[in-house]
Amino acid sequence: MTVRVQEADIDIGAELNRLTEGNRRIGGLAVFVGLVREMHMRDGLHRERIDALTLEHYPGMTEKALQDIEAEARRRWTLEATLIVHRYGRLDAGDRIVLVAVGSPHRDAAFEACEFLVDWLKTKAPFWKLEQTPGGEKWVEAHEGDDAAAARWAKK
Numbered sequence: 001m002t003v004r005v006q007e008a009d010i011d012i013g014a015e016l017n018r019l020t021e022g023n024r025r026i027g028g029l030a031v032f033v034g035l036v037r038e039m040h041m042r043d044g045l046h047r048e049r050i051d052a053l054t055l056e057h058y059p060g061m062t063e064k065a066l067q068d069i070e071a072e073a074r075r076r077w078t079l080e081a082t083l084i085v086h087r088y089g090r091l092d093a094g095d096r097i098v099l100v101a102v103g104s105p106h107r108d109a110a111f112e113a114c115e116f117l118v119d120w121l122k123t124k125a126p127f128w129k130l131e132q133t134p135g136g137e138k139w140v141e142a143h144e145g146d147d148a149a150a151a152r153w154a155k156k
Contacts, residue, residue: 002082003066005057007089010096019081019101026080028107030114032100038093052132053140055088055097062086062126069120073102076116077109084117086125116153123150
């Protein structure tokens with residue numbers, strides 16, 4: 001298990017090499033890399049350009065929340081390796097914001113656990129997002145779709 005919150009960019013290749021090195025029980029590795037989008041749908045109809053996104057968090061509290069989310073994935077699936085690296089600070093459009101990787105003996109568990117982790121990170125991880133747009137700064141509100149995606153895992 002590895003959980004990290006950092007300001008620095010994420011070296012995807014190096015992170016995945018460290019995660020899987022020497023572990024021959026991993027049969028499947030599912031990976032999600034989240035990027036800062038340049039455009040955002042505001043009300044389902046209008047697109048708005050995003051120049052940058054600033055993420056804030058509370059050190060200690062954020063890492064604990066990510067560890068709890070990761071522990072829940074391990075409770076639900078047989079996993080050999082997990083990695084969550086989430087960035088904070090100012091990020092420009094196109095920058096990497098999060099890396100989630102899950103290694104398991106079987107691909108189905110890796111895919112499902114990775115999707116679960118991403119869904120729960122979007123709704124349960126204590127990050128606050130401030131978008132910088134041509135029209136000014138706006139705090140990002142929770143999205144209904146994210147809540148619905150996370151809720152489906154409550155049934156399992």
